[in-house]
Amino acid sequence: MILLSWLLWAALLAALAGGLWALYRTPPQVSLRRELAPSAFQGVRTPMALQVQIHSRLPVRYRIEDAVPRTVIPDVQPVFTGELLGTREHRLDTLLTLNARGVHDWPAATVRWADPLGLFWHSVALPVPDRLEVFPGTHGLILPDLLRPLLSEGSLSRTVGLEDPITLRGARDYQTGDPPGRVHWRLSARTGTLTVRELERTAASSLTIFLDTSGGATFTESAVRLAASLVREAMALDLPVAVASNGGSTAPGRGADALHRALLHLARLQPLLDLPTIPSTRPGGNLIILTALAGDALVAQAMRARATASRVVIVAMPEGFYLEPGEKPRRQWSGAPDTIRELERRAGVLAGAGVLVYVLRGNQSVLRLGG
The missing domain is CATH 3.40.50 (Rossmann fold)
Known part of the structure; x- marks a missing residue:
């Protein structure tokens, strides 16, 4: 008689477990939306807002994880957990530190859910297509000779642009570093002073x-x-x-x-x-x-x-x-x-x-x- 009672209880528990497993095979309805700039520079911190809405007609336990790209570090990990019956919304505002340049595809979010007893957990990937463009970091430059003369398209100028070898604006005394091709030899011979041509x-x-x-x-x-x-x-x-x-x-x-x-x-x-x-x-x-x-x-x-x-x-x-x-001088x-x-x-x-x-x-x- 005792054995029969144990068998009845085991069958009842198995039926309950099987019912819970079958009843909770269908995932809750989840929508996830990210709000962030599509592009930013390496090394900066860019804001991201994450909005999640979850709906279930059954009482359910849940855990939602939005995995960020490996080279992106959030101040707060985007994870949402709880229990609900009906509809609930979550919002997370955080900052992302961008550690590496490149075009990073955002991994799919993971939705895990279970019955109220937590007996059977299920999971499903939630694709939320996103792409984050991380541009190389920039730094200030002191460029008197490399870029500043290349100001814009236009006519002849006395101070900016590239030297035009077919023009002659004037002459001046030679200075250390002047290219030999700029020496005005005829004028130098006449004046006795080494002189160079100044070009437009x-x-x-x-x-x-x-x-x-x-x-x-x-x-x-x-x-x-x-x-x-x-x-x-x-x-x-x-x-x-x-x-x-x-x-x-x-x-x-x-x-x-x-x-x-x-x-x-x-x-x-x-x-x-x-x-x-x-x-x-x-x-x-x-x-x-x-x-x-x-x-x-x-x-x-x-x-x-x-x-x-x-x-x-x-x-x-x-x-x-x-x-x-930012680097300090080092021995070579x-x-x-x-x-x-x-x-x-x-x-x-x-x-x-x-x-x-x-x-x-x-x-x-x-x-x-x-x-």
């Missing part, structure tokens, strides 16, 4: 920034930050800007759309070991090349680009020989790569051909590039 300046039509990412991951991260900073400076000067790499190039332009294209290209950029291939530049524009190695192939392409570009600038950044913003234990030393030896010849060379030597800050 004409503005450029556009700026293209090319990144040679064959220098590795560390260089690439520094290069994209510098490129983003150059883009920002050029946009402030109302100069049409394009960004290029082995992965392609953006269309040159001004305004928000062109800025978004350039920054998105930089956000997606990854190191490549392929030989750099510089695309054709807009005639009359300017080309800035960021590189860690500056090999012969890159220099040859820079010379070819000079056939159409008004000016080509090679910015060599050998890894470990320049300071990021090795010399620059052979390709960089060769580039410095050829800098004078390249300058005569219209290809300027800037090498960030040991403990030189990128903030003073061109200074």
